[in-house]
Amino acid sequence: MKEIIVQKFGGTSVGDIDKIKNVARRIVDTKNKGYDVIVTVSAMGKTTDVLVEKAFEISQNPSSREMDMLLATGEQVSIALLAMAIQSLGHPVISLTGAQCGIKTDSSHKKARINNIDTKRLQKELGDGKIVIVAGFQGINENQDITTLGRGGSDTTAVAIAAAIGAAKCEIYTDVDGVYTADPRKVKEASLMKRISYDEMLELANLGAGVLHPRSVELARKFNVPLVVRSSFNDNEGTEIVNIDQIEKVVVRGISLDDDIAKVSVLGVPDRPGIAFKLFSILSMNNINVDMIIQNVNRESINDISFTVKKDDLADFLKISDMLLESIGAEKITYDDSVAKLSIVGTGIAGNTEVTSKFFETLYELGVNIQMISTSSIKISCIIDREGAEKGMDKLHEKFQLN
Amino acid sequence: MKEIIVQKFGGTSVGDIDKIKNVARRIVDTKNKGYDVIVTVSAMGKTTDVLVEKAFEISQNPSSREMDMLLATGEQVSIALLAMAIQSLGHPVISLTGAQCGIKTDSSHKKARINNIDTKRLQKELGDGKIVIVAGFQGINENQDITTLGRGGSDTTAVAIAAAIGAAKCEIYTDVDGVYTADPRKVKEASLMKRISYDEMLELANLGAGVLHPRSVELARKFNVPLVVRSSFNDNEGTEIVNIDQIEKVVVRGISLDDDIAKVSVLGVPDRPGIAFKLFSILSMNNINVDMIIQNVNRESINDISFTVKKDDLADFLKISDMLLESIGAEKITYDDSVAKLSIVGTGIAGNTEVTSKFFETLYELGVNIQMISTSSIKISCIIDREGAEKGMDKLHEKFQLN
Numbered sequence: 001m002k003e004i005i006v007q008k009f010g011g012t013s014v015g016d017i018d019k020i021k022n023v024a025r026r027i028v029d030t031k032n033k034g035y036d037v038i039v040t041v042s043a044m045g046k047t048t049d050v051l052v053e054k055a056f057e058i059s060q061n062p063s064s065r066e067m068d069m070l071l072a073t074g075e076q077v078s079i080a081l082l083a084m085a086i087q088s089l090g091h092p093v094i095s096l097t098g099a100q101c102g103i104k105t106d107s108s109h110k111k112a113r114i115n116n117i118d119t120k121r122l123q124k125e126l127g128d129g130k131i132v133i134v135a136g137f138q139g140i141n142e143n144q145d146i147t148t149l150g151r152g153g154s155d156t157t158a159v160a161i162a163a164a165i166g167a168a169k170c171e172i173y174t175d176v177d178g179v180y181t182a183d184p185r186k187v188k189e190a191s192l193m194k195r196i197s198y199d200e201m202l203e204l205a206n207l208g209a210g211v212l213h214p215r216s217v218e219l220a221r222k223f224n225v226p227l228v229v230r231s232s233f234n235d236n237e238g239t240e241i242v243n244i245d246q247i248e249k250v251v252v253r254g255i256s257l258d259d260d261i262a263k264v265s266v267l268g269v270p271d272r273p274g275i276a277f278k279l280f281s282i283l284s285m286n287n288i289n290v291d292m293i294i295q296n297v298n299r300e301s302i303n304d305i306s307f308t309v310k311k312d313d314l315a316d317f318l319k320i321s322d323m324l325l326e327s328i329g330a331e332k333i334t335y336d337d338s339v340a341k342l343s344i345v346g347t348g349i350a351g352n353t354e355v356t357s358k359f360f361e362t363l364y365e366l367g368v369n370i371q372m373i374s375t376s377s378i379k380i381s382c383i384i385d386r387e388g389a390e391k392g393m394d395k396l397h398e399k400f401q402l403n
Numbered sequence: 404m405k406e407i408i409v410q411k412f413g414g415t416s417v418g419d420i421d422k423i424k425n426v427a428r429r430i431v432d433t434k435n436k437g438y439d440v441i442v443t444v445s446a447m448g449k450t451t452d453v454l455v456e457k458a459f460e461i462s463q464n465p466s467s468r469e470m471d472m473l474l475a476t477g478e479q480v481s482i483a484l485l486a487m488a489i490q491s492l493g494h495p496v497i498s499l500t501g502a503q504c505g506i507k508t509d510s511s512h513k514k515a516r517i518n519n520i521d522t523k524r525l526q527k528e529l530g531d532g533k534i535v536i537v538a539g540f541q542g543i544n545e546n547q548d549i550t551t552l553g554r555g556g557s558d559t560t561a562v563a564i565a566a567a568i569g570a571a572k573c574e575i576y577t578d579v580d581g582v583y584t585a586d587p588r589k590v591k592e593a594s595l596m597k598r599i600s601y602d603e604m605l606e607l608a609n610l611g612a613g614v615l616h617p618r619s620v621e622l623a624r625k626f627n628v629p630l631v632v633r634s635s636f637n638d639n640e641g642t643e644i645v646n647i648d649q650i651e652k653v654v655v656r657g658i659s660l661d662d663d664i665a666k667v668s669v670l671g672v673p674d675r676p677g678i679a680f681k682l683f684s685i686l687s688m689n690n691i692n693v694d695m696i697i698q699n700v701n702r703e704s705i706n707d708i709s710f711t712v713k714k715d716d717l718a719d720f721l722k723i724s725d726m727l728l729e730s731i732g733a734e735k736i737t738y739d740d741s742v743a744k745l746s747i748v749g750t751g752i753a754g755n756t757e758v759t760s761k762f763f764e765t766l767y768e769l770g771v772n773i774q775m776i777s778t779s780s781i782k783i784s785c786i787i788d789r790e791g792a793e794k795g796m797d798k799l800h801e802k803f804q805l806n
Contacts, residue, residue, distance in 0.1 A: 080473035
């Protein structure tokens with residue numbers, strides 16, 4: 001049995017015909033090095049956006065099932081064209097939709113979770129010596145309806161396949177060289193990391209570093225799939241994401257800024273057991289993902305609960321906010337979409353008071369007002385206004401000597 | 404049980420967002436009249452052409468399987484958008500790909516034949532009160548690979564579904580008002596027919612009238628599915644296509660001209676049993692469809708065989724022509740793609756020498772040279788140069804008083 005490599009190419013990597021040909025060459029190169037190769041691929045460039053626009057020209061509230069039917073075509077076009085490009089290089093290849101690849105999901109359209117992957121067809125095609133191209137981002141539910149996996153879906157497809165088939169590694173090709181100590185578009189001095197642990201990457205992904213979706217990193221950690229993030233436009237080695245015990249401890253590893261969030265506060269929540277459960281289960285039923293949660297007790301028997309949501313989910317949240325207020329008997333809901341989350345991440349942060357105080361000192365010196373704080377063993381995050389967050393990122397990068 | 408109507412909308416009927424909304428209204432109107440409605444739909448406007456172009460930018464010889472994977476996305480986009488448009492009119496609806504609709508085909512990619520339709524899902528969705536939108540032109544083979552049905556595929560899907568589910572009728576919506584006595588773009592005096600028999604329509608379809616593909620008419624005749632051809636842009640009643648015994652006999656019903664053909668001659672074919680079989684089975688294996696076949700004996704033991712092929716198939720034919728010559732031991736192959744087929748069709752033609760002589764007399768008066776002649780009980784066709792064919796069509800329309 002040959003070792004299997006799973007490669008994932010994002011939308012910018014297959015943005016036009018020349019890029020598709022370029023990707024085809026990379027894939028054949030890997031195959032020629034003696035590996036079995038499975039590739040997952042996203043829709044070309046802005047295809048998905050164009051399809052979404054068409055849907056909204058037709059209906060203000062298109063059903064999720066039909067939206068998935070529509071969006072799944074984007075990846076299907078990519079796999080067919082990429083397979084043709086590989087064929088024209090003279091290599092046996094076959095493209096598979098999510099359904100054909102046996103990617104079975106639950107039925108939450110637009111945000112489906114993979115239940116399992118039936119690898120029979122994958123194994124047959126690899127056994128026949130073929131490169132296999134799989135449509136990312138999609139699967140099929142038990143009614144044979146097409147589902148899509150939502151944000152970061154193609155990364156998740158790649159890692160899930162790598163886990164299911166026992167691949168030696170999963171390479172995520174993107175338009176940047178790997179994982180940086182901070183967003184290189186925003187911090188000039190940002191430097192590339194050679195290795196990082198799943199946990200650190202997870203914090204960075206969750207914190208908006210944007211290179212990898214947290215779902216895919218979680219899945220890779222769970223099944224111990226070695227991940228590599230690298231550029232599809234050059235041969236640089238990129239960043240390896242591995243188990244924490246393979247990593248030398250570094251106090252602060254990276255800084256991230258997420259400005260795709262809004263802060264929501266539910267004020268005057270009765271202080272009774274089960275209220276928070278009720279609040280967050282209503283949000284979950286409405287498919288609104290909540291991040292950073294803070295609860296302050298400010299008056300007796302009355303709490304304020306604040307949390308952040310993705311900016312995209314804010315409109316959905318506001319639609320149900322009246323119902324929510326009534327269900328839990330709270331007084332008022334406020335929101336602010338001009339905030340950002342600024343975070344530092346590193347395995348050495350836990351219990352290191354020097355790091356903590358340097359972090360807050362830096363923000364104090366910049367005159368930045370902190371609205372929410374949240375910490376874990378490997379990160380400190382705070383919600384501040386967007387401008388302050390940008391200034392803070394530069395300054396923290398310098399203070400922690402990450403360049 | 405409600406009566407079921409199957410409606411088919413072609414690419415021009417769903418060419419843009421407004422047209423899709425218009426089609427959605429028609430469908431809901433039909434549903435509101437008390438029918439169960441199944442709709443098949445083609446890819447929007449020029450979508451298929453754009454996809455084919457992309458494929459050829461990548462590969463000069465893309466595999467048929469991957470081509471089908473690519474092209475099937477066109478109809479998938481249409482069904483999702485049309486379903487959304489119907490939803491926004493407040494009607495329950497569901498879209499189904501060929502695979503989901505249970506359209507099982509053989510494995511000849513790009514030209515697949517429907518083997519059977521498993522109507523379980525269709526029946527369930529109709530039972531739930533939903534309008535069902537099915538992707539035309541596509542199916543799935545026994546390996547779960549996507550196939551496409553080739554020319555006229557969406558018409559064929561509609562008729563096949565109507566036959567499988569026992570629909571009361573199958574309406575083919577198009578950009579013309581119905582079936583005319585001649586192509587109205589070419590003959591000003593052409594008039595619309597209210598009724599025509601399957602057999603006459605079959606001859607007209609085969610002869611290039613272009614409104615309906617012969618495969619769909621054959622299928623409708625075989626399963627006795629009443630067909631209606633009408634415009635998606637107005638409420639005119641269109642043309643009904645029914646059994647011959649429901650039709651009053653008309654001597655000459657219509658005239659058609661097909662200029663999408665090329666004439667091929669295989670010269671110096673040995674006059675031995677089995678040679679014609681060998682010739683045409685090689686063509687069939689190479690998926691080259693042959694129409695009008697003429698064999699002339701001009702020398703002892705040596706024959707010339709001429710036939711017509713679709714212009715699209717000519718390139719494929721020329722690729723195998725050397726192999727063909729060698730296999731059957733013929734001398735030479737010639738071809739001419741500047742010809743056209745001109746035909747008159749009508750149930751009263753059989754044995755009516757007046758019609759036959761008027762036909763040839765008209766062409767003689769125009770000075771048109773006839774290269775091949777073929778007749779059946781309800782038609783006379785001949786192959787002539789394209790210019791002569793156009794003049795002939797006008798003149799014959801006038802002589803047979805079809806306006």
